[in-house]
Amino acid sequence: MAGGGRRRRRLHLSKIYSYTCGKSSFKEDHSNIGGPGFSRVVYCNEPDSPAAERRNYTGNYVRSTKYTVASFFPKSLFEQFRRVANFYFLVTGILSLTDLSPYGAVSALLPLALVITATMVKEGIEDWRRKQQDIEVNNRKVKVHDGNGIFRQEQWRDLRVGDIVRVEKDEFFPADLLLLSSSYEDSICYVETMNLDGETNLKVKQGLEATSSLLHEDSDFKDFRGVVRCEDPNVNLYMFVGSLELEEERFPLSIQQILLRDSKLRNTEYVYGAVVFTGNDTKVIQNSTDPPSKRSRIERKMDKIIYLMFGLVFLMSFVGSIIFGVETREDKLKNGKTERWYLKPDDAVIFFDPEKAPMAAIFHFLTAVMLYSYFIPISLYVSIEIVKVLQSIFINRDVHMYYEETDKPAQARTSNLNEELGMVDTILSDKTGTLTCNSMEFIKCSIAGTAYGRGITEVERAMAVRSGGSPLVNEDLDVVVDKFAPKVKGFNFEDERVMNGNWVKQPQAAVLQKFFRLLAVCHTAIPETDEETGNVSYEAESPDEAAFVVAAREFGFEFFNRTQNGISFRELDLVTGEKVERLLNVLEFNSSRKRMSVIVRDDEGKLLLLSKGADNVMFERLAKHGRQFESKTQEHVNQYADAGLRTLILAYREVDENEYIEFNKNFNEAKSSVSEDREALIDDLTDKMERDLILLGATAVEDKLQNGVPECIDKLAQAGIKIWVLTGDKMETAINIGYASSLLRQEMKQIIINLETPHIKSLEKAGIKDEIELASRESVVKQIEEGKALLAASGSEAFALIIDGKSLTYALEDDIKKTFLDLATGCASVICCRSSPKQKALVTRLVKSGTGKTTLAIGDGANDVGMLQEADIGVGISGVEGMQAVMSSDIAIAQFRYLERLLLVHGHWCYSRISSMICYFFYKNITFGVTVFLYEAYTSFSAQPAYNDWFLSLFNVFFSSLPVIALGVFDQDVSARFCYKFPLLYQEGVQNILFSWKRIIGWMFNGLISALVIFFVCKESLKHQLFDPNGKTAGREILGGLMYTCVVWVVNLQMALSISYFTWVQHIVIWGSIAFWYIFLMIYGAMAPSFSTDAYMVFLEALAPAPSYWLTTLFVMVFALIPYFVYKSVQMRFFPKYHQMIQWIRYEGHSNDPEFVEMVRQRSIRPTTVGYTARRAASVRRSGRFHDQIHKDLVAF
């Protein structure tokens, strides 16, 4: 290796694997190459050649921004005016420039301009952030061959198709590459595809022998030439069809030789690769969907309200226009005389011409539409946007969602969806990295029928805490938790009987020794020795494998070296010292075998088959004399599984020399065979070998859940939220996590849908595609139907649905998905395993559109991107590697458990705030608009506004906007503490109680009442009257001023009356708005009359000195609020909503009365079907058996 510090490992790892994947499959059809869909030609190492340039493939630049500099202005402006309300205001703004306008153009255009600018600035900032992200990705460095055998650093964006790159360990691949050679002799490399499919185990890729034999070092590339002919860019991550032409010879290529962009090189020093697909052609980008612009349910409903308001406005304008038209026509010249001569109708412009009354009416319609624009709150959108940004800041600032370890606060990336957080019906969660930390911990084991290990799993802890009844458990737990904090990664085992070499003193020491040796030997991990400290670390395909090796090390069997044909480990504390076992064969793990074995020759020359696997396959393979501990072990395994642990059975047998020779011969033959039944042959052979085993024991590994996951899931379940798990992982893993996180429990009936039936398997072997599909579909339909029948037949039993990716493909087909959804929604928990990113997105879409409810997807990897984008809300887990999920999420949190606070507290708050806010918005605008309308009715519908131009345009801006924003940002119907205490409160959002049409219309009606009171009281109290003691009468400006004052008071007092959380902020904004009205009136009135027109000195001279002004104001503000006050009092007292009930509890001080609260809470918990509360309830049903068992365990230790 050029200039490397470490020696190049010349390991032919391929020899010890029984690869099924190592050889390129010949089934795939290469005859299409060159034809349509397979036209791509890549000239490796000659990106500059004329032939390559003619192809002109896209560059490696990737853009995720919504706008470019040029398109920003027109495009975002267009986006703005796609909102109907904004378009309406644009039209009225343009019309206001004409004579049609009832008010000045500035007062119509200024608010619109403000609103539009504010929104565009926001858009611009958001896109700028995306741009920064793009720049970071596109400017990453990679080593590229410059043509002379030298590799230079270049930026990702400059890569071209045909370039040769060298990728170092732990780097991401910059494009889709053809693997040419690696640091390993046989050009294999390990790839982590977490960002693609979420699978955490490493994948092995292997280059062609043809290339790996030629290319070892940088300089070898000087004269390397090759032509790849392959398929066009497409979305399929698991298929690649192509061929490599190398010196007149053609080699078939498969996905096995392709390294995909966004996956990562692991456990391999470096690889060389030729760029095949760049930029947007890469599979991962082809797979990504455009980020959809999401709008919350409330906003969509708000649009409907706005349409309703439009309807009203048009209706009113229409009626007004007809009346106006009739009255105008009556002004017609009769006998040379006109009726309302003072209007001079005989010499009128078209707008008032009685001769053309219909035309005048039509023009009036336009004018009226402009005048009534006050019914539609122009500042609504911008206020909501401001409120949401502020809400997001509060979310980001919440210390309860701040994760100190990684210094990550919550991050609301798009503020659009805050209130949607309070309406989530279904959560679709990824598993790895979301529910779990993606680290496995060896926590318990059962050896020779004795259970060892006193670690407590998350699940046990959670259950014990909740069961509460026994203080003993609690005390014990505290001790246990504190004392046994994990010290070594992957190892959380504590038991003095076996630790520190004490195992030798155990009665079954020989079995224990075998057990530990098996742990040290039976795996495929690779040790790495730190040359300075001598410490050994391991790189394994999967974290549970690593956990075993680490465990073995901790027990004193340190595995430290792997050579081509041996495994070395040290047995500490024993005279034997260092041991080398000759590794002869590895019988790999796969999902159907569910076990792996190694055949070794130990230092005494004995041949041993060491085997570990799932309990159901292992127990049936035990020899008669090997079943000594079977019943005990079985019992322990069941306990472990119930505690959410991943169990494996360990067993061994001695192999006869002859038998081995025979096996080895056949096995090698089978491995090198290229026939189609190769896999079956290998399976057969290994099956014969792995028999008559002697049971040693079982291991229990905890797929470490993130902190607080079970509690969080329990709370969410109590809040009535359904939780689905979608994972790329294996079914067993997924089920284990289901148990661990309390989504599954023992007595739940599991409906498992998969395609592992013998019939389909045999078809698969035969390889007839059509038939496989047909049979699979039939089988899936049948299983779904059966599940539904089961569901229908049972009463209150809880069901769990577990479905694998292949079946999901069929279940998601158009004609089946409805039934599938019915089945799934009937089940308490749903787990989809082995699902691809696309499937995750499809399932999300199915739930979203099928149930019509709000869905939330949570995930951490790039494989979750589709799902996050498809769901109503995408929540990304930040902090782990890979930012793709976070980048495409709407909200990022550091830990799954923060979801609880995010939804139950912030979600509920935002929901109740925004819905109140919108209701209030329409209330205040209706109050204002109706007074304008009523006044206009008294001007024979001539569209004369009651108020001064500036009063009109500033109403939404100054005198009523801050309180409503304060409501949207600060109001709390119920404090955070009570949100937690009464999770069912969350259902207010799910059932959308606070934004139901009933409530909306109610508020509108309230606005109408207020307006009627304001208008008629003001009108009557000023009627004819000597307005003040000096005998002056009230003109237009005085009635306008009085009415406006009343409107300002009423809408602000209404606000004060309807909020339930009064801090100094509310005091300032509410009383401040009212005070500001008077201040404004004085300032504006003091300006030159040419500017202030009829508002000149109106307050100081006319209004303020008149007692009737103040008396009327006082009367109106009280009278207008009485209807609401009565309604609210009666409702609060006799028909309280859930949050009002909680307010009662708080107010009456029962919150500190534990018995009372418990009673209310218990009643509020519906029979949840998942979560440990339900699990506890279920175990109580099972006559306390389960509960007692834990108790016993804990006491026993």
Add this chain to the structure above:
Amino acid sequence: MMEVEGSSTSMNRAPDQSSFLRSRRSKALYQFKQQKLPACKPVLTPTSVITVFLLMGFVFIPIGFLTLRASRDAIEIMDRYDVECIPEEYKSNKLSYITDASIPKNCTRYLKVQKYMKAPIYIYYQLDNYYQNHRRYVKSRSDQQLLHGLEYRHTSACEPEESSNGLPIVPCGLIAWSMFNDTFTFARESTKLKVSRKNIAWKSDREHKFGKNVYPYNFQNGTLIGGAKLDSKIPLSDQEDFIVWMRAAALLSFRKLYGRIEEDLEPRNVVVVNVMNNYNTYSFSGQKKLILSTSSWLGGRNDFLGITYLVVGSSSIIISIIFMLLHLKNPRPYGDNSWNKKSLSG
């Protein structure tokens, strides 16, 4: 079973907040950021509701009485004269009477004083069914011209009364053109009453809205004469009846101040009013009234506010009693939560 306060995981396991706290400037700021500001959380309990209504009643009823008394203190004499002032022969064709300039328009009205009226007694004329608030009408003026006179030329808002015979009109616009032109003289028995027609307009209007050097020009010179003519030798700021007219009324029935009688009127006095019935309200079936009124601290006579105060005040006491009865009849027992079943577990 003891329920732990805020039994949430995130609450209990909240990360050590020190790093957050370290940077905070004050407790208040922290409370603000964490949305934990001290707050008043009002709950509408029956007690508070009943109290509020009672209080409202006890405040409103006295105010109502006071207001009503003030209204009753103002004495008002109203006389509709538009019909009576038309000679018998024109009763069937009022329009031709009013539009024919050759017919004398004077007319005498006798107003009987019922109660003692203390000076100043305000004289108003009232027009009904007159849309001074019509948009075309309201807009048809030029404030700039009223202030600056002829030098201000952009008077397109005044159309069609912008210019006449090719010359601009000052003051322009329909409002000015249609100015009220009935006149009244007052006498008690045979002695003329002292009537002041000064200080009837708002001070701000006189001083800041109507120019001191703006004189009527080319006004009412057109073919169609609207209402009153103005003395072209007096500046607009001194023509107070004009200024009063120019302040458009809010509603279609309105009064405008005409002047003040500066003498007290005794009961049984008869005020003789000589009316020049010039103004045409007949074509649009409007009405003309003459009003004499004194004022109280509150203004003129209008019982509306007083009565509504009394009505609302007494109904809030009734509401509070009803609410009290309802509350006592349906006590909500301690810990009753039947509500939560019906409201949410859907």
